[in-house]
Amino acid sequence: MAATLQVRVWRGGAEGAFRGYEVPRRESQTVLDVVTYIQRRLDPALAYRFACRVGMCGSCAMTVNGKARWTCRTHVSKVAADGVLEIAPLANLPVIRDLVTDMREFFDKWARAKGEFVPTATRRDPPAAVRPATAARRAADAAIECIGCGVCYASCDVVAWNRDYLGPAALNRAWTLVNDVRDGALAARLAAVAGDAGCHACHTQMGCAERCPKQLVPTASIAGLKRAVGRAVLRGEI
Amino acid sequence: MIGWRARNHPAYWAFLVHRLSGIALALFLPAHFLVLGQALRGEAALDGALRWTEVPLVKAAEVALVLLLAAHLAGGLRILALELLAWRGWQKSLAALAAGAAVAVGVTFALGVF
Numbered sequence: 001m002a003a004t005l006q007v008r009v010w011r012g013g014a015e016g017a018f019r020g021y022e023v024p025r026r027e028s029q030t031v032l033d034v035v036t037y038i039q040r041r042l043d044p045a046l047a048y049r050f051a052c053r054v055g056m057c058g059s060c061a062m063t064v065n066g067k068a069r070w071t072c073r074t075h076v077s078k079v080a081a082d083g084v085l086e087i088a089p090l091a092n093l094p095v096i097r098d099l100v101t102d103m104r105e106f107f108d109k110w111a112r113a114k115g116e117f118v119p120t121a122t123r124r125d126p127p128a129a130v131r132p133a134t135a136a137r138r139a140a141d142a143a144i145e146c147i148g149c150g151v152c153y154a155s156c157d158v159v160a161w162n163r164d165y166l167g168p169a170a171l172n173r174a175w176t177l178v179n180d181v182r183d184g185a186l187a188a189r190l191a192a193v194a195g196d197a198g199c200h201a202c203h204t205q206m207g208c209a210e211r212c213p214k215q216l217v218p219t220a221s222i223a224g225l226k227r228a229v230g231r232a233v234l235r236g237e238i
Numbered sequence: 239m240i241g242w243r244a245r246n247h248p249a250y251w252a253f254l255v256h257r258l259s260g261i262a263l264a265l266f267l268p269a270h271f272l273v274l275g276q277a278l279r280g281e282a283a284l285d286g287a288l289r290w291t292e293v294p295l296v297k298a299a300e301v302a303l304v305l306l307l308a309a310h311l312a313g314g315l316r317i318l319a320l321e322l323l324a325w326r327g328w329q330k331s332l333a334a335l336a337a338g339a340a341v342a343v344g345v346t347f348a349l350g351v352f
Contacts, residue, residue: 066243091240155244204317206249206329207240219249220325227322 001025002083005076007034009046010088013095018086019043031064031071031079035087035099048099055213058149062099063088068154070213090154106150106167113170114192117177118185128182140179143172143221145214152208152218164197168208168218171199175221178228190229191238199225252333256313259306266303297351305344312336 005025008018021038032050039046050060055073062071065079065086076085093101121128130137152168153159159167166174174193177183193199199222208218232238276283290296316336320329 063244066241068240068244091244155240157240157245160240203253204249204320205245205253206247207244209329210247210249211244217325217327219320219329223321223325 001077005034005080005083005085007038007085007087009035009038009099010095011046011098013097016095016098018088025076025083029076031062031069031074031076031085031087032060034076034085035062035071046099047097056147058147061090061149061151061154063090063154068151068211070149070151073213090150092154092156092159093150101150103150106153106169107148109166109170110148110173112192113166113174113198114185114189115170115173115177117180118183120182120184130181134181136179136181139224140176143176143216143218146172146216147214149213151211151213152216155207155211157205157207158201158203162197162201165201166193166198168202168222171202171225172216172218172221175224178225187232187237190225190232193225194229194238199229202226248330248333252313252316252336255309255337256317259310259313262306263303263310266306301344301348301351304347305340308343309337309340312339 002025005023007021007023009021010016011019021042023034023037023042026033032053035046035048036050039048048060048062050072051057053060053072055070058070060071061068063069063086064071064074065084067079068090069079071087079085087099089095089099089101093103093106096102132138132141146169148169150169152172156165156168158165171193174189177189178186183189195201202219202222204219204223206217206219209216209220212218229238273284273287276287291300313336316332319332
């Protein structure tokens with residue numbers, strides 16, 4: 001293990017440049033530890049975003065040596081065997097400053113994919129009985145653990161090619177609701193996710209599935225949406 | 239824009255092979271129709287054009303063409319399997335299977351040609 005790390009960090013907005021720092025190497029050091037060290041000891045003006053530090057909040061995602069990752073759950077030993085780190089903001093999102101991106105379009109697309117639950121019952125009705133072993137519930141469970149970190153969105157070529165594309169996370173969210181038997185907006189949601197900016201734009205490159213820190217497979221969710229939309233069209237529901 | 243370090247994984251390579259083989263096959267189509275079109279001018283004209291296929295370089299190009307066709311077909315079947323069948327988590331095995339099938343077809347053709 002080298003005594004120091006050579007770290008290049010993106011400084012500036014969309015127009016900017018990498019700046020080099022030397023950071024002491026520590027045992028069990030995460031990339032977030034490195035960024036925090038730089039801000040606290042070397043360059044207080046460095047802007048970055050984090051909250052929980054334990055892989056629950058999804059706010060510290062950055063591009064580490066070319067790949068989108070949660071910095072809090074990425075050990076330096078895993079990504080910088082040669083002691084060199086390159087840390088940049090997430091791709092495919094506007095850079096506010098340094099390592100901080102503007103996540104508005106990412107979350108606006110969840111709303112456009114009708115990612116909110118639409119209840120069919122009221123609080124006076126008894127709780128819905130949903131059997132965990134049913135195919136629909138299993139499909140929803142397989143995709144439900146997304147925490148909205150944006151790693152998949154930053155790893156998708158189609159997002160860069162088509163700025164209207166809803167992206168893997170929003171479509172994955174829509175798929176969980178399509179499989180929620182309590183939800184009452186199926187046809188509207190399928191209409192929202194169909195078409196050139198929706199599930200049919202996916203090229204099955206699977207960058208999302210490759211990089212998802214939760215090991216989710218948004219490509220599978222998007223393929224499910226394509227089948228669901230096809231069936232709905234054949235039945236004349238949308 | 240994401241960089242090549244992020245794109246370096248099997249599914250992306252499968253996408254690239256599918257896209258590039260598709261473009262190459264589309265570029266070949268005019269030549270294909272040009273040769274077939276010679277038949278409209280009679281048997282001799284077509285045979286004259288087909289004599290080109292005896293040249294070793296053209297034979298090698300034919301092998302490359304068959305490899306491209308096999309790769310594009312296998313890649314397309316892989317996509318259909320991924321999109322239409324229930325997801326089983328064997329997407330990387332599918333990519334490997336498609337690549338293997340394409341190479342097998344290409345090698346078989348090459349052995350027949352040379």
